[in-house]
Amino acid sequence: MQLSASPYEERLTAPRSWWLISFLVGVSFALILLPFGTLPLLGGLVGGTAAAAVAASSYGSIRIRIVGDALIAGEAKIPVAALGEAEILDAEEARAWRTYKADTRAFMLLRSYIPTALRVQVTDPEDPTPYLYLSTREPEQLVAALESARAAAARDAG
Secondary structure, X not given: OOOOOOOEEEEOOOOOHHHHHHHHHHHHHHHHHHHHOHHHHHHHHHHHHHXXXXXXXXXXXXXXXXXXXXXXXXXXXXXXXXXXXXXEEOHHHHHHHHXXXXXOOOXXXXXXXXXXXXXXXXXXXXOOOXXXXXXXXXXXXXXXXXXXXXXXXXXXXX
């Protein structure tokens, strides 16, 4: 049996400028090791750049997926049946929900370098989480995929 393709998958990759910053971290390490000679200088450049690149890559490796009847956001896995209305947040509204409108009980998968987001109500009475805040570059596509998964789950159940 072959698994069906995921209707939605997004990787919240780090911006390109972070890779330049990774290189500049390597240059900084190289300059620190400059008094010790050429070999330590090259080791500092390579090692510092590699360490910073690994950090940027791991921070930007988080994914949002809809697989079957579940929304997987980072390490959280929530059945779409437990999710309610989804609200697309523009940059200004997303910033408000990240700061003064935020509920401390909410699940927040946020990346400051992504200006738009999606706020999804959690309707499961057993779950104390009031909503999910998901940074996404494609909020309209995520809403469409959630609705599609919800419709498929309802069709399978009924």
